[in-house]
Amino acid sequence: MATVAPTTDRGSAGVRAAVERLYRDELRAEAPQWERDAGVPRSVFERLGAIGAFEARWPGGALGQGDFDVAETVVRETALASVGACIALGTHLEAYFRALARCEYGRAVWDDALAGRRVGALSVTEATGGSTPTTCHTVADRSGDGWVLSGHKHYVSNMRAATDCVVFARTGDRTDLTSFTLFVVPLDAPHVRLTPHRMSAARASATAMLDMSGVQVGDERRVGRVGSGLMLLLELLRAERLGAACAGLAVAELCLETALAFADRRRIGDVPLRLHQAIAHRLANVASEIAAGRALLAESLEAARNRRITSAEAGQAKLVLNRVAWHAADEAMQVLAGRGFTEETGLSQIWRDIRIGRIGGGTDEVQLELIAQSLRPGELADHPVVVAAAESGGMA
Ligand SMILES: Cc1cc2nc3c(=O)[nH]c(=O)nc-3n(C[C@H](O)[C@H](O)[C@H](O)COP(=O)(O)OP(=O)(O)OC[C@H]3O[C@@H](n4cnc5c(N)ncnc54)[C@H](O)[C@@H]3O)c2cc1C
Numbered sequence: 001m002a003t004v005a006p007t008t009d010r011g012s013a014g015v016r017a018a019v020e021r022l023y024r025d026e027l028r029a030e031a032p033q034w035e036r037d038a039g040v041p042r043s044v045f046e047r048l049g050a051i052g053a054f055e056a057r058w059p060g061g062a063l064g065q066g067d068f069d070v071a072e073t074v075v076r077e078t079a080l081a082s083v084g085a086c087i088a089l090g091t092h093l094e095a096y097f098r099a100l101a102r103c104e105y106g107r108a109v110w111d112d113a114l115a116g117r118r119v120g121a122l123s124v125t126e127a128t129g130g131s132t133p134t135t136c137h138t139v140a141d142r143s144g145d146g147w148v149l150s151g152h153k154h155y156v157s158n159m160r161a162a163t164d165c166v167v168f169a170r171t172g173d174r175t176d177l178t179s180f181t182l183f184v185v186p187l188d189a190p191h192v193r194l195t196p197h198r199m200s201a202a203r204a205s206a207t208a209m210l211d212m213s214g215v216q217v218g219d220e221r222r223v224g225r226v227g228s229g230l231m232l233l234l235e236l237l238r239a240e241r242l243g244a245a246c247a248g249l250a251v252a253e254l255c256l257e258t259a260l261a262f263a264d265r266r267r268i269g270d271v272p273l274r275l276h277q278a279i280a281h282r283l284a285n286v287a288s289e290i291a292a293g294r295a296l297l298a299e300s301l302e303a304a305r306n307r308r309i310t311s312a313e314a315g316q317a318k319l320v321l322n323r324v325a326w327h328a329a330d331e332a333m334q335v336l337a338g339r340g341f342t343e344e345t346g347l348s349q350i351w352r353d354i355r356i357g358r359i360g361g362g363t364d365e366v367q368l369e370l371i372a373q374s375l376r377p378g379e380l381a382d383h384p385v386v387v388a389a390a391e392s393g394g395m396a
Helices: 012-037 042-050 053-057 068-081 083-100 104-114 229-265 277-306 311-336 347-358 364-374 384-393
Strands: 120-123 139-143 146-156 164-170 180-186 192-196 208-218
Touching: 012 042, 012 053, 012 068, 012 083, 042 053, 042 083, 053 068, 053 083, 053 104, 068 083, 068 229, 068 277, 083 104, 083 120, 083 164, 083 180, 083 229, 083 347, 120 146, 139 164, 146 164, 146 180, 164 208, 164 229, 180 208, 180 229, 229 277, 229 311, 229 347, 277 311, 311 347, 311 364
Parallel strands: 120 164
Antiparallel strands: 139 146, 146 208, 164 180, 192 208
């Protein structure tokens, strides 16, 4: 259990320093066990709660943007310990609090959620495809003062620690912007059944199927207005994707440092591996991609701090940083070669886990769709080459 003393400085910088200490001194060493146990225990949420991590993320509640610096630190430190844990923790840190802030039930359990005693998950994906949430078959029907939910969800993370799950459900007949609503469903309610997925990697995410067959919840667990679910989900996804971008950067940096450390010490003949051009250029490529990705992420975080970030901007950050992370992990694997492929160094775990960055929270293809839809003529629209291209494009 926690040995890091609760911080006395509950401000942003003090809490971030305490989070870094907790991970460095304790949680990094515990993370391999989370992978073996297929999930992050609730005690980890309680330890983060005790040092004020969730409270500092959401000072004064979660209706605004909150403190992004704290979110970035928690996500970064968790990703450096375990990518799977980062998926689990991210849903509590972002989706759960944003949902609680918009429902009556949330006011009753807010302090417990800040303390990590109540923990949240997010359930959207169904067999019809995570890329198209509007194909949702889970229904919530009115019943007396409350609701009855029925449906079958796939890939719900954080199922080892979670007490509640934010569920995306259909409350209208049509498929338009107003046909869906979010509910906070207690996971110990009658007629809730969880069946773990057998994941190939990132097992600490504790990802399971969620069956609901007539689960009754009170109206106080409805999130926002009836019919606001899709708009709220987009907000949750923007936050999740920005978090995934932060995690991608952390993992990419870890992989580059791992490869550098190995290539410095390993000698081929009399020459350190690092000085062989074929390896040096791999490292240089990854370092350049990280530098570009870091700049993009800084811009995205700045946008999120100052205004509402767009889905295309959050998607671009997630897409780029997770491609960079995947490439960095694969190049590190090439540099460490056999030693990387064994379980000895821990690199193989990262290499397997980070592949989820291009799938979870919306695939690369979904992000590209969002980015493509946002593309507009820019400030070079009157450049002669652009004008000529436009004119020739309009010719029959
Ligand atoms: C470890 C893990 C944890 C997860 N955690 C959660 C969670 O906590 N909550 C949750 O709700 N979900 C979760 N997911 C689900 C995840 O969000 C989905 O896997 C993801 O959104 C993709 O959905 P899908 O797997 O159903 O693939 P599909 O949507 O069926 O897509 C299959 C392929 O088709 C492509 N495709 C789809 N639409 C288009 C298009 N318009 N144009 C081009 N290509 C397209 C996709 O990019 C993909 O390559 C998790 C998944 C994993 C693996």
